[in-house]
Structures are given as C-alpha cells and as structure tokens.
Amino acid sequence: MQLYMKQKMWSFKQDFDIYDENQRPVYRVDSKLISFGRKTKILDVQSGQVLCEVNQKVFSLFPTVDVIQEGEFFCRIRKQFTFFKPKYSVQGVDWVVDGSIFEHDYTIWDSNGDKIARIKKKFLAWSDTFEMDIKNEEVDTVLILATILAIDLAMDLSSN
Template sequence: MKNFRIKQKMWSLGGKFTITDEAGIPSYEVAGSFMQIPKTFTIYDMQGSQISHIQKKTWSLLPKFYVSLNNGSSFSLKKDLSFFKPHYTIEGLGMKIQGDFWNMNFTLSQNGQTVAKISQEWLRMTSTYNIEVYDDQYADLVISLVIAIDYVKEIEHSANSSGR
C-alpha cells in the first residue's frame, strides 16, 4: 500500500506542483500547460519519465478529458449534464467508483476489490488530497484520475464564480 498527498501550489502558472508520499518525499511532478489550447497536464516520476498525459477536449459543452498512461492504457472522464448533484462518466477504466465523487471522498474498486481511497481536505487555500493506493500497480492511474477530476472541479468553480 502507498499513500500520496497532492497539494497544489497557490500561485503556479499552468499548474506545476509535486505529489509526495506519506513521508513527504516527492513521488511525482505535475506540469500543466500555460495558455495552451487544449489544456494539458503531464505527470512525471521523479526520474523524469512520463507517467501519463491528460488532455482536455477542445470543443465540448461539458468538460471532457482524455488520459493516456505510459503503459498504453487510456480512459476518458466527462462531466454529465445534471441539475442537482454533479455526475461524471469514466469510460475505459474498468473500475467502479463509489462514494461522494463531487466532494472527493470516494473509493475505486475492480472486481469487488478496493484499489484506492481518495479524500479531499477541506478548509485549505489550495486543493489538497490524500490518496491511499492498496495495489501499487494502480498508483499512476489513480494519481492521473485525481488530477483530471480536480481540474474539472476547478473549471466548474471558475464558471460559477464568474457567473455571479
């Protein structure tokens, strides 16, 4: 089992930050594009090898992201039209998501086995997540999924803030 902590920087052009393990040792680097269309994020391990690439679909009514992992697998995340509680669809992942997706307290499972647990810390100036990955082979996938979900939430928050 591995534990990770994602804590984004307050002032980072494009979204560049480090993801640490439970001991505070850097495990991943995330580099978001700055003023680029479409918006992308690239995740690297600490040796500089690319782990995944996340790309926002350029023209869509609701946010949609494509995630490509370095092992050749990929999946997509899209926000569905809903009126009361946000709902998302993840295609190509082969996992089940249970819990409060919008508030970032949920678990990922495959074939009835829990793969990861994700929780967001509240009352923080920046997005802060605690991630428990129960099977190390899913660490890259889970980290990539959380980065994509967080950006969808950021888009929603920005849209709601500017509409007031």
C-alpha cells in the same frame, strides 16, 4: 499506499509535487502555460521521464478529460449530468467514480465493486490539498493519479 498532493495557491501554471507518506516527492505534475485546452504531465521526480498525460477535450458538452500513457489512450473522464451528487464516468476501463456532495471526497471502484482508491480533500488548507489512499496495488499508481488529476480538472472546468 498513501500519497499527498498539494497544489499551489497562486500560480499561473499548475505545477506541484506528489509526496509519499514520508513527505518525499515521488511524482511531479507539470502543466503547459499556454495551450488550447489544459494539458498536464506526470513525471517521475528522479528521472524526469514523462509517465502520463492528462488533456482536456475542448469541444464537449460536459467537462471531458483524456488520460494518455506512453502515447496510448488509457481512459476518458466525463462528468455526468446529476442534480446533487457529482458522478464521473470512466470510459476505457471498468472503473466507477462516486463522490460526495462536497465534490472532492470520492472513491474509485473497479467493475467487481472493489475499492481502487479513496481521495479526500483537506478543507482547512491554504491550497488544494488531497490525501490519496490507493487500495489496489495491482493497478498502476500513475494511472490512478492521472485519473484523480483528470477528475480534479473536470471538477474545476465544471465550476467555471
């Protein structure tokens, strides 16, 4: 399954849509303008129902972001200390995130070494634009998207 995320370039809030391969909006990402730590929600475009939340953990040494689904903890994304290749641990599930030196080109693997998703950033775009190729249809797409958003948030936090 192919999904596309195009974040707005100049926006106080990080609100944007996630599109399918036919450029139809499938999910809406809505962030809180004022909060203690960044808080983002993934909503179903048609129903407006909140499907998942991505929340920054404020008091941590390395950028840390929690993914919450239906009020239940799903996983925690934490940037690990490395010199060259960015690496993120996914606590709560047996996933490994492995990225290139350009940081926005990475793969999510399961504990068996099978590819769950591949994410690529388009570099010649006016705003952050990501192409997500979700390989494992058995895993909830929303949880994969939330993990991708959490990684993007952790990368953004580590660059500030």
